[in-house]
Amino acid sequence: MRYALFSGCTIPNRFPGVEYATREILGERYLGAELLDVKEFTCCPALPTFYSSDRFTWLTVAARNLTVVQDLGADLVTICNGCFSSLLKASEELQNVLKCNMVNNVLADIGRQYRGRLVRTEGHRNFYEPVRVRHIIEVLYNDFGRKRIEALVRNPMRGVRAAVHYGCHYLRPTIRTTIDDPANPVMLDELVEATGAESVRYPEKLACCGAGGGVRLQVPRLANAITKDKLDSMLAAGAECIVTGCPYCLFQFDHAQRELRISSLPVLHISELLALAFGIDPDRLGFEWHFVTVRPFLKRLYPSVVEG
């Protein structure tokens, strides 16, 4: 398997441990995928800023990112719901010939053209398919599968009760491709269970974390109020950690808990959880940049490894 990893803005700059964990688990030591190093990416771009103020600029900037990978013969893999949503939506809108031509008209000025990925050639005709935009959860689930992940677990998370949070842009809107059942998603639950942990059932599972669409930036109190409903539901179900596939949701759960002072559930990205389960040294995973301390949780899991 070859992938072009799209790390985005939040992960490399705020939660670099998630990038490290992702590269480790996908890389040769564990799942054995080839990760291509792409240097020309820019912001996906972020939907709340670009998509809200000019749809065409949003589409053109996203298309530029897609042109960077179209000739690499690899799927683009995102580790953030925001990047996933923005680039997937763009890849689909670019299938509209009219829009694609308008975008290419601008891209011509920077010497680029979005064609998609070449699938085959017949005589003088080339056949292309849209660049495939994927999410780490779905890549782990579909390309590697629960069995292979289970087989790599060295530190089973037995007895850990995890509240799984998919995040809105992994599931919705269903007007675009759906990668999981939007009403009853299973992929993240199964990945969590592959580590030996239990995914608890809680009523607010499909609800928003509260931060999306620039809400956190403008009215943080509102974002936290929405998060609180979700946290209450998780706590009532007896969860002791939160697992998500989106760094922005992670950020929101982390911050809201610190500001609301109602709980201190550690929040983990799925890559971090798998890295821990595979036996990667927790001290290398950059947990110091989580706002809610992960220490007590780690201590319980690895009494011999973690001190303090």
Place this chain on the structure above:
Amino acid sequence: MEDSVLTGQEHDPDFVSQIIRYGGHDVQTCLQCGNCTGVCPVSLKTPYKTRNLIKLCQYGYKKIFFSIPWICAGCHRCYEHCPADIDPAEVFVAIRHIQVRERGVPRWIRDNVGLILRNGFGAVPSDDIRRYRERQGLEPLPNTLPGYRTALEELATIFRRTGFDRILGLEEKK
């Protein structure tokens, strides 16, 4: 909003078609069933109810929207439950387009775009994070490498060609 009486003076007959022009759905097909309000996390916590906002669109009360913060979280739960196949989130996106053009762009958007124009990304690493990345053998962030200038120039060209710098008022600030 809740204590002001609408007189009809604010009515803009062009609002519905303007929303469509900026990529929103046709709000005239809304049945006012209220499903969207029922599932909306923002409606639950604020006086702004999705169904009412769509009603205000139908009546062309454009100005009201200019005084409401952009608080739709874009979670698209409303769309999943709308029997008329309207995505209120997309309607609000269209209204933001109109606001940006008629009333200017909110500061946080301009700041964020400015950051992306300078760095290619919406965030820059602190020294601690740079050190951590080095220690773990993570690739240096592309925007810290000299060749990245080209990508930044490409972004600037795109913004100029699409008129984005003019829409955001970025050019006057230079």
